[in-house]
Amino acid sequence: MVKWKEVTHSVGxxxxxxxxxxxxxxxxxxxxxxxxLTPEQWGIINxxxxxxxxxxxxxxxxxxxxxTSITRMLDGLQKKKLIERKKDxxxxxxxxxxxxxxxxxxxxxxxxYSKKYNDRLNxxxxxxxxxxxxxLLDRLSSLRGIS
Numbered sequence: 001m002v003k004w005k006e007v008t009h010s011v012g013x014x015x016x017x018x019x020x021x022x023x024x025x026x027x028x029x030x031x032x033x034x035x036x037l038t039p040e041q042w043g044i045i046n047x048x049x050x051x052x053x054x055x056x057x058x059x060x061x062x063x064x065x066x067x068t069s070i071t072r073m074l075d076g077l078q079k080k081k082l083i084e085r086k087k088d089x090x091x092x093x094x095x096x097x098x099x100x101x102x103x104x105x106x107x108x109x110x111x112x113y114s115k116k117y118n119d120r121l122n123x124x125x126x127x128x129x130x131x132x133x134x135x136l137l138d139r140l141s142s143l144r145g146i147s
Contacts, residue, residue, distance in 0.1 A: 015140070026042075035110055037106070040073055044059060044063070045107050046114070049104070054096070054097060059074075059097070077103070081100055082100060083098065
């Protein structure tokens, strides 16, 4: 039988707990801006700001989320008129996703709060510690698709 101490001292548990804490902190930070977006929706808006016209498939690939979750998030963003889907000129089955004017305004609204959040986290580590942390997290991210 696995003891609770063994669980709480596992890598998976530590990352799961930390992810929950950081997500909740970021959610509160976003709400300080007056927005009701989730951290995941902000992630999509932020990605679209620098990658206009990407496909939903690309968003799935870069986010690590499943197709159903991304579809639901995009539907919510479209309902809020923050994104629009346009048919691809070359393939009618494909939709390209763009920020609307309201989506760009939302990006500009949340950006300073996102920077504040990231500055707070980055300030907890030296440059060398951040580099090592990123290396370790990248190693864990390589587990995608391994069962």
